Amino acid sequence: MLFEYDLSKLKGGVRxxxxxxLKRVANLVLLSPDVARYFRDEKSVNAALRxxxxxxxxxxxxxx
Numbered sequence: 001m002l003f004e005y006d007l008s009k010l011k012g013g014v015r016x017x018x019x020x021x022l023k024r025v026a027n028l029v030l031l032s033p034d035v036a037r038y039f040r041d042e043k044s045v046n047a048a049l050r051x052x053x054x055x056x057x058x059x060x061x062x063x064x
Contacts (some may be wrong), residue, residue, distance in 0.1 A: 002035045
């Protein structure tokens with residue numbers, strides 16, 4: 001925040017007011033820095049995970 005802001009004018013703010021709602025509607029995952037280096041954005045992460053899921057589905061066969 002800029003030092004010009006007068007924080008005394010901010011009344012009634014509640015920290016984390018929407019945190020529970022966010023937890024219900026979003027699935028946020030924190031990538032480790034060494035993993036995050038390989039991904040540009042969420043689309044590339046999702047594409048990699050879908051590819052991995054596809055590989056896992058073709059390799060895993062139900063037991064007879």
